[in-house]
Amino acid sequence: DDRRGGLAWNNTTHFAGPGRGSSTLTGYGTQPLFDVSVDIDRGNRILVSFRTDSGRRLSFSGSVIGVDGDTLRADVATDDQARLRGSMYLSRNPRGDVYRITLDATNGQDRLGVDWSRR
DSSP states (O other), X not given: OOOGGGOOOSSOEEEEEOEEEEEXXXXXXXXXXXXXXXXXXXXXXXXXXXXXXXXXXXXXEEEEEEEETTXXXXXXXXXXXXXXXXXXXXXXXXXXOEEEXXXXXXXXXXXEEEEEEEO
């Protein structure tokens, strides 16, 4: 029974839902975000992917490292060459549906902020 960070997953967790938000990257401005997909496996690995207005996905992967009440905290990085890293916070309702995601990530030079809410 693995209880790292107060988490104990019996199987994989998947959430997908509509929402709206934005990502803001230093020097590039703001990009709208829409639907999100969140997958967490038994080893606490997490993959979070947002749909953007360009049709491309903005994706992050990493590990869930803690839980505080209804909020999961994950250490994630972007799945691109920039490799921006930071803490992502995923707020869940009692059914486990994600209703808010925030992130503040950096690679030491650039800064990426994400703020998304379920609609």
